[in-house]
Amino acid sequence: MKPRAGSPRFVRPLLAAFLAVSALHLAGLLAGAEAAHLVTKPLLMPLLAAYALARNGPRLLVAALLCGWGGDVLLMPGADAAFLAGMGSFAVGHVCYLWLFGRARVSPPAGLAYAALLVVFVGLLWPGLPAGLRIPLTGYSLLLTAMAWRAGALGRYAALGGALFLLSDALIATGIADWPQLPAHGFWIMLTYLAAQFLLTWGALGGRVDSAGGAPGAYGERRIRI
Structure with missing residues (x-):
């Protein structure tokens, strides 16, 4: 498949818009400004997805970011049904990210470490989780x-993004299980989440944030075959 053309003139404005809205969102969380939260949260992932499109990014990356947008919006009401729908969107x-990563070899020891962390964390959370959420959350x-x-298949930036995504959702899970929370808990959830999505995007685009051309590096040639 022939790579599609990006929109070079929009690359830096879209990146600047994403960073500015992210800063406003995080500041609103620290200030307890609910209006800022409601206005900025639905804009975050569409801006990052638009940036990825302008950079001629892979469709699977854009799809993953838009699924993140769906999750962000669905989680806003706070009802159980909305939470499950949001979790489904994420x-x-x-799945889009996993498809994007392909079959490239990644570190087996890291996989064992992640598996052990999953077993221990879910085991600790289990008693505090609502019965109806235990299986879906697991x-x-x-x-x-x-x-x-x-x-890690897309390089160190994406690997860090994946780890931060796990941390962000772990912070959410501790709230569901009624564990003691950090001060400004929502701020830390969103800070790690936004950093995660940006780093995954950065990794998928080859580790360069402002190139107007195609995405070299980690994604590189595989884009043409999708």
Whole structure:
């Protein structure tokens, strides 16, 4: 498949817009400004997805980011049904990421470490989780952990992004299980989440944030075959 053309003139403005809205969102969380949260959260992933499109990024990356947008919006009401729907949207995004990562070899010791972390963390969380969420959360955690491990296929930036995504969702899970929370808990969740999505995007685009051309490096030639 012939690589599609990006939109070079929009690359830097879209990146600047994503960073500015992210900063406003995080500042709003620290200030307890609910209006800022409601206005900025739905804009975050569409801006990052638009940046990826302008950079001629892979379709699977854009799909994963838009699934993240769906999850962000669905989680905003706070109801159980909305939470499950949001978790499902994020799960589809993780499948997109896993498909994007392909079959490239990643570190087996890292995989063992992630597996051990998953077993221990879910075991500790289990007693505090609502009965109706135990199985869905366990399945989601397995998928997320696989994504975090396989993210290393796109290089060190994506690997860090995968780890931060796992950390962000772990912070959410501790809240569901009624564990003691960090001060400004929502701020840390969103900071690690935004950093995760940006680093995964950066890794998929070859580790360069402002190139107007195609994405070299980690994704590189494989884009043409998808």
